[in-house]
Amino acid sequence: MSIINEKFDSIKEYLLSIKNNVEEERFEFEIGLPEKWYIKSNNHIECETVKKIEDFGSILKIFSKSESATTDDVFSFIIKTIETNNKIADMEKSFKDEVETKKQKIKKEVETFYAKIEELREKSFENLDDEETIIKNLSEISKLTQEAKKMESELASTNSEEKDNVESDKNKEDGINKETESI
16 A cells, blocks of 8 residues: 555545645645534644534635645644544543443442332331331431432532533643644
């Protein structure tokens, strides 16, 4: 496989066209990027939005701003942008899966808790003359209630982590900007 083909392989699913702008003496790449992906111009490479497609993404035109930025630089910029955004998307998916797993685990624990509580309530009222069993069951209910509060706290913490993840999207955008500025 030739070097050119290898380079195109890494961006071919995003690449829409390459235009030789004779007047400006530069190549212009049109690419399509999914919604929520970040890309930003830097001192040497320009990113213009050609079209935004709601609930899908954007079509962008990317080209060099100056003679010091070569077509290879633009190509590297595009590759780095795609790689970085893919890494972020993978991290977000992994995090969401982890949060969902935690939620399901806590949900099962809560269901088990309420089943135990109900069972203990029923047993407590089977024989109201058995003071020892009533005290034991009330103690168990108290213990389970404390466990439930702990689970609620864990769930709140998990929801807080999700919120922090959304807030960190802005930080991720800044990280991509710093990486692509160096190209």
